[in-house]
Amino acid sequence: MSWFIHKEDIAYISAGAKFLSSGGGGDTKIAAYLLLSAMEEDDVIEVKTAVEMADEWVVPVAAAGSTVLMKEDLPSGEEIAKALKEYESVSGRKADAVISMEIGGINALTPLLAAFKCRLPVIDGDGMGRSFPELEMVHFYHAEIPVVPLTACSKDETLVINEAKHVSRTLKEFMFQQDGYCHFACFGAAGSRMRAAMIPGTLKLALEIGKILAQNAAIWVKVQQLRHAFFQSVYGEMEIAFAGKIRAINRWFEEEMLVGALELAGQMEYHKQRAKLYFQNEFLSFQIPDACHCTTPDLIIFVHYETGLPVAVSELREGMMAMVLTVKAPGLYQTKKMLAQTGPEMFRIPNQFL
Structure with a gap:
């Protein structure tokens, strides 16, 4: 109501x-x-x-x-x-x-x-x-x-x-x-x-997420609460995809968009791995070579490792410690028509990020 x-x-x-x-x-x-x-x-x-x-x-x-x-x-x-x-x-x-x-x-x-x-x-x-x-x-x-x-x-x-x-x-x-x-x-x-x-x-989900992020709590507590919030929504499951430090960033402007890629060096349980993210204003592709990947229209969310607060593409800095979260897009965006309009082919994501 x-x-x-x-x-x-x-x-x-x-x-x-x-x-x-x-x-x-x-x-x-x-x-x-x-x-x-x-x-x-x-x-x-x-x-x-x-x-x-x-x-x-x-x-x-x-x-x-x-x-x-x-x-x-x-x-x-x-x-x-x-x-x-x-x-x-x-x-x-x-x-x-x-x-x-x-x-x-x-x-x-x-x-x-x-x-x-x-x-x-x-x-x-x-x-x-x-x-x-x-x-x-x-x-x-x-x-x-x-x-x-x-x-x-x-x-x-x-x-x-x-x-x-x-x-x-x-x-x-x-x-x-x-x-x-x-x-x-x-x-x-x-x-x-x-x-x-x-x-x-x-809108209610955005409010709930904001309240979770504002808590003075460990990131693992926030992640569990975020998972529960998405579970009760029209989105799919939220997953922790990676944790690591930004090793390198390459950014440029193309057709009025901030385009680029970054490489993460894994930390903790991911210490033997590297991950790549590609963006065009928004994060569009996440990849761990020979392990897993996630692409648009699913959500790729880059957060500060200590606070869980989201990081915009324009805020990325080398040496930043971060966690990558992925969320399955709502069902309306999983149709053939919407995947054609918002999937990786529409954005011409380079093959090395797929």
């Missing part, structure tokens, strides 16, 4: 969303700061679960672009509300609730800001179960929910897209012509249709 997010929950959701982002998704602290600045101590945001959804009109909302530029020129916090209001005006449909496009990273919190500003409930779920770089990788797209109308707002300008052709390219052009980022709304649908297209329970 319905539950409520309180101001003190924002930091937990921020940490949980970073954990679910597989190393990407943008800095969650930006949206957390905007929310905490806006909320009073007794303010709450209503969260509706999938079982409560019926005929209400649900609109996914998100931020897109460079969170590095977002840090340098912070949004006012009104952009996402403007994008949603513009969507209502263009579509002729009043939003009854909002939902996250992707639970990994900043876009776990973006709909909370929209919900708070517009006095709407937020749906407990999202369209990815993690973070991916492209609009076409959202499950709403493959559930054939129309992506248009799409409305986007920067600090000064508004974009309306009514034609589905080249929608991603048009959005990216707008984003880079403005501040390097924007906020947008699209994929609006009735609750009954959205319920079949979404990954349920991910």
